[in-house]
Amino acid sequence: MTAPATPGVPEPHGAGEGSGPGRPGRDGAGHGETGASGTGRHRPSALELDRRAFRKKQGYRSVAVSMASTLVFATVVVLVLRNTPGWPRVADSFFDLEAARRSFPLVLQGLWLNVRVLAVASVGVLLLALVIATLRTLRGPLFFPLRALAAAYTDLFRGMPLIIVLYLVGFGIPGLRLFPRMDAAFWGTLALVLVYSAYVSEVFRAGIEAVHPSQRLAARGLGLSHGQTMRRVVLPQAMRKVTPALMNDFVAMQKDVGLISVLGAVDAVRAAQIETSRYYDFTPYVVAGLLFVLLALPVIRLTDWYSARLRAREQMGSVV
Amino acid sequence: MADPVLELRDVWCAFGDHEVLRGIDLTVQRHEVVALIGASGSGKSTLLRTANLLEHVDDGQIFLSGQDITDPRVDGDAVRARIGTVFQSYNLFPHLSVLDNVTLAARVVHRRPRAEAEEHGRQLLASIGLAAKADAYPDTLSGGQQQRVAIVRAIATDPELLLLDEITSALDPELVGEVLDLVRSLKASGSTILMATHEMAFARDVADRVVFLDAGRVLEEGPARELLSSPREPRTREFLARVLAP
Numbered sequence: 001m002t003a004p005a006t007p008g009v010p011e012p013h014g015a016g017e018g019s020g021p022g023r024p025g026r027d028g029a030g031h032g033e034t035g036a037s038g039t040g041r042h043r044p045s046a047l048e049l050d051r052r053a054f055r056k057k058q059g060y061r062s063v064a065v066s067m068a069s070t071l072v073f074a075t076v077v078v079l080v081l082r083n084t085p086g087w088p089r090v091a092d093s094f095f096d097l098e099a100a101r102r103s104f105p106l107v108l109q110g111l112w113l114n115v116r117v118l119a120v121a122s123v124g125v126l127l128l129a130l131v132i133a134t135l136r137t138l139r140g141p142l143f144f145p146l147r148a149l150a151a152a153y154t155d156l157f158r159g160m161p162l163i164i165v166l167y168l169v170g171f172g173i174p175g176l177r178l179f180p181r182m183d184a185a186f187w188g189t190l191a192l193v194l195v196y197s198a199y200v201s202e203v204f205r206a207g208i209e210a211v212h213p214s215q216r217l218a219a220r221g222l223g224l225s226h227g228q229t230m231r232r233v234v235l236p237q238a239m240r241k242v243t244p245a246l247m248n249d250f251v252a253m254q255k256d257v258g259l260i261s262v263l264g265a266v267d268a269v270r271a272a273q274i275e276t277s278r279y280y281d282f283t284p285y286v287v288a289g290l291l292f293v294l295l296a297l298p299v300i301r302l303t304d305w306y307s308a309r310l311r312a313r314e315q316m317g318s319v320v
Numbered sequence: 321m322a323d324p325v326l327e328l329r330d331v332w333c334a335f336g337d338h339e340v341l342r343g344i345d346l347t348v349q350r351h352e353v354v355a356l357i358g359a360s361g362s363g364k365s366t367l368l369r370t371a372n373l374l375e376h377v378d379d380g381q382i383f384l385s386g387q388d389i390t391d392p393r394v395d396g397d398a399v400r401a402r403i404g405t406v407f408q409s410y411n412l413f414p415h416l417s418v419l420d421n422v423t424l425a426a427r428v429v430h431r432r433p434r435a436e437a438e439e440h441g442r443q444l445l446a447s448i449g450l451a452a453k454a455d456a457y458p459d460t461l462s463g464g465q466q467q468r469v470a471i472v473r474a475i476a477t478d479p480e481l482l483l484l485d486e487i488t489s490a491l492d493p494e495l496v497g498e499v500l501d502l503v504r505s506l507k508a509s510g511s512t513i514l515m516a517t518h519e520m521a522f523a524r525d526v527a528d529r530v531v532f533l534d535a536g537r538v539l540e541e542g543p544a545r546e547l548l549s550s551p552r553e554p555r556t557r558e559f560l561a562r563v564l565a566p
């Protein structure tokens with residue numbers, strides 16, 4: 001809908017926009033082109049066609065080279081592995097196809113719990129982190145306690161290892177008998193939200209501070225209140241700036257959801273553990289690990305693609 | 321005749337020990353265009369920012385259409401909603417389309433229905449020849465186009481007063497003309513404008529009155545042609561000689 005400027009089409013106003021008459025080499029008047037648009041498209045010269053052909057050939061060559069080198073590299077790795085003294089035993093207890101097939105359904109079922117925890121935790125992290133980041137940007141003496149609390153929170157939970165938070169939340173809070181009984185996945189989710197919100201709120205805060213002060217000034221100059229300026233002008237821009245960092249944190253959390261298994265929740269890791277101890281074979285761990293990688297891969301690719309696009313846009317030269 | 325839109329009485333503003341405005345008296349009548357000139361650092365931008373309460377005032381009073389806006393009980397947001405401001409560096413919102421930039425204040429501050437605000441916004445964009453860019457994003461516009469959009473954004477809610485702070489100094493010379501033409505047409509339509517400018521020819525051409533600011537004081541003021549061609553004060557003469565030198 002929001003069509004970007006079509007290059008080459010002069011705007012209607014056109015006051016001295018540099019589209020003077022008789023641009024050299026571009027007047028399609030007497031040429032055989034019957035283009036309906038009237039603005040005959042430039043036809044590449046023989047030189048340019050040559051260059052394009054050359055680049056294409058180079059492209060094929062580099063694909064061939066990279067394929068060959070990958071093949072050689074993989075062969076070397078396989079050969080080295082197979083010739084290590086312990087290989088037969090490792091292959092047997094880590095890469096047992098039969099064990100993989102047997103454990104797959106349970107591990108996959110466990111992964112479904114991880115996915116659900118991840119979904120809930122992500123939403124929780126976004127909300128809590130946004131609240132904390134906003135608290136930290138509040139000015140004025142009235143908000144001092146809130147600001148201090150938010151700062152203490154980020155210090156505490158960025159410093160503490162996730163596994164300790166899991167134990168404290170998962171075994172400590174239920175011990176208070178203040179809340180109704182909840183299952184392990186619930187406390188695991190809570191611990192994840194607490195820890196990751198501390199990181200993500202710092203990401204948000206950096207994003208908010210990266211929005212140029214002149215943007216705030218312009219918004220206030222239009223009569224927008226502090227809150228309206230935040231919501232309409234600052235936060236949308238901050239979000240865009242920090243999206244790649246957020247996606248990275250999401251990938252990190254994606255694998256850390258496996259840690260809820262320490263509380264006894266039967267997720268992919270726990271399921272793999274059960275299968276492993278049943279048959280004295282570590283293959284289920286490999287299965288679970290690969291499944292986690294498969295889960296993360298789309299987001300990792302998306303993050304790379306989005307960061308590259310953002311960089312390209314910024315290099316094009318954006319506004320202040 | 322006397323119907324002041326903006327009136328500053330003995331306005332002071334300091335940053336730490338640095339007194340930037342030192343007792344400014346200044347009046348802008350309705351439909352009048354006043355140009356602020358003065359050396360870099362003389363306090364022009366600061367004066368404009370105090371006029372819409374984006375800068376603190378240490379002493380004195382500022383009246384907007386008779387209301388003392390330096391009264392601490394006055395709502396600054398409401399005051400700014402009545403004033404249009406344009407900055408040197410356009411400051412369009414990069415995440416919003418051109419049309420959304422123009423209609424933001426109408427929708428959010430003045431709570432006009434979107435359809436109504438957009439119709440008005442498109443009319444304004446058409447009047448500056450940028451109707452086709454309504455749905456484009458600011459970074460696809462030239463500097464001159466961006467600054468014209470910024471001006472249209474400032475007038476979209478029919479402000480009582482327009483504050484323009486060196487709106488052409490970030491532009492390539494060939495783009496300055498289109499922006500100045502827009503200011504001329506605003507004057508013709510009866511806008512009240514207070515503008516800081518380095519374009520002396522433009523000030524002579526468009527301003528009714530010129531105010532020369534020197535080290536935080538109004539050193540000299542008068543009808544534009546008169547002041548610019550025969551300044552009384554030696555410092556004004558010195559300044560003009562410097563900026564008008566080829």
Ligand SMILES: Nc1ncnc2c1ncn2[C@@H]1O[C@H](COP(=O)(O)OP(=O)(O)OP(=O)(O)O)[C@@H](O)[C@H]1O
Nearest residue numbers: 335338340358359360361362363364365366367486
């Ligand atoms: N927020 C601030 N904190 C401290 N000093 C400031 C601040 N804003 C402005 N000043 C100082 O006030 C003085 C006047 O600045 P101001 O921007 O008003 O000048 P100006 O006349 O607009 O100059 P220019 O023509 O370069 O835009 C300068 O010495 C500047 O350093």
Ligand SMILES: [Mg+2]
Nearest residue numbers: 364365366486
């Ligand atoms: Mg200035």
